[in-house]
Amino acid sequence: xxxxxxxxxxxxxxxxxxxxxxxSYPGTLGWSxxxxxxxxxxxxxxxxxxxxxxxxxLPTTDVMGSAGTTLTETQLLQSVIDDYNSIxxxxxxxxxxxxxxxxxNNLNHRIEIEEASxxxxxxxxAQPVFLGQSIIGCKIRLTSKVFDSAKAYVSLVTHExxxxxxxxxxxxxxxxxxxYFFHEDVYRLAIDDKMGIVHLYxxxxxxxxxxxxLGLSCAPQ
Numbered sequence: 060x061x062x063x064x065x066x067x068x069x070x071x072x073x074x075x076x077x078x079x080x081x082x083s084y085p086g087t088l089g090w091s092x093x094x095x096x097x098x099x100x101x102x103x104x105x106x107x108x109x110x111x112x113x114x115x116x117l118p119t120t121d122v123m124g125s126a127g128t129t130l131t132e133t134q135l136l137q138s139v140i141d142d143y144n145s146i147x148x149x150x151x152x153x154x155x156x157x158x159x160x161x162x163x164n165n166l167n168h169r170i171e172i173e174e175a176s177x178x179x180x181x182x183x184x185a186q187p188v189f190l191g192q193s194i195i196g197c198k199i200r201l202t203s204k205v206f207d208s209a210k211a212y213v214s215l216v217t218h219e220x221x222x223x224x225x226x227x228x229x230x231x232x233x234x235x236x237x238x239y240f241f242h243e244d245v246y247r248l249a250i251d252d253k254m255g256i257v258h259l260y261x262x263x264x265x266x267x268x269x270x271x272x273l274g275l276s277c278a279p280q
Contacts, residue, residue, distance in 0.1 A: 089225040089259050091193040098160040105156045107173035116208045130209050139217050146253050151260040167195040175200040183215040185222035197223035214246035225259050
């Protein structure tokens with residue numbers, strides 16, 4: 060009788076938590092940033108295979124859509140960096156290795172992008188390097204076909220940089236550049252991606268907290 064009573068109470072408690080929108084997070088690893096200085100918030104990106112030219116097949120509505128018939132890898136990467144850095148409530152800053160802060164601050168804060176074979180049938184892959192609970196480096200490999208067009212490059216690099224900072228694959232939506240499910244209109248960061256980045260790298264710690272909303276709202280606290 061006591062066991063049955065305990066089981067009933069337990070089930071009621073679990074039902075209440077589910078109804079309140081409770082979700083548990085397993086603890087995501089990320090870069091260790093020093094929020095006290097701008098330089099300490101930066102993760103630097105090095106192009107190992109720079110100098111490539113790509114056909115500009117980006118739509119005219121894109122920030123790079125009217126930038127010319129061909130674009131360099133550096134131009135496209137900078138547009139991806141600008142997209143990440145436009146997230147106002149994120150504490151993370153991406154910068155190229157030409158940045159003035161690179162020499163003094165790149166130790167354990169560096170990502171490399173190169174043309175190389177990727178595992179399986181993937182067009183690209185990211186391999187973060189960990190030290191304890193922190194990411195201290197990441198290497199992105201892109202196959203040669205990624206360099207055929209600007210849109211393919213922007214999509215893959217945006218996706219793999221997401222993995223380098225701790226984002227995973229959402230499996231319930233196509234409206235995320237991190238999704239398993241490709242959608243031709245989603246090749247830059249979408250709202251789901253930006254919310255994940257703010258959760259991992261919040262300027263304000265309150266942004267990393269969740270609020271039960273009965274599943275009716277995504278509003279901040």
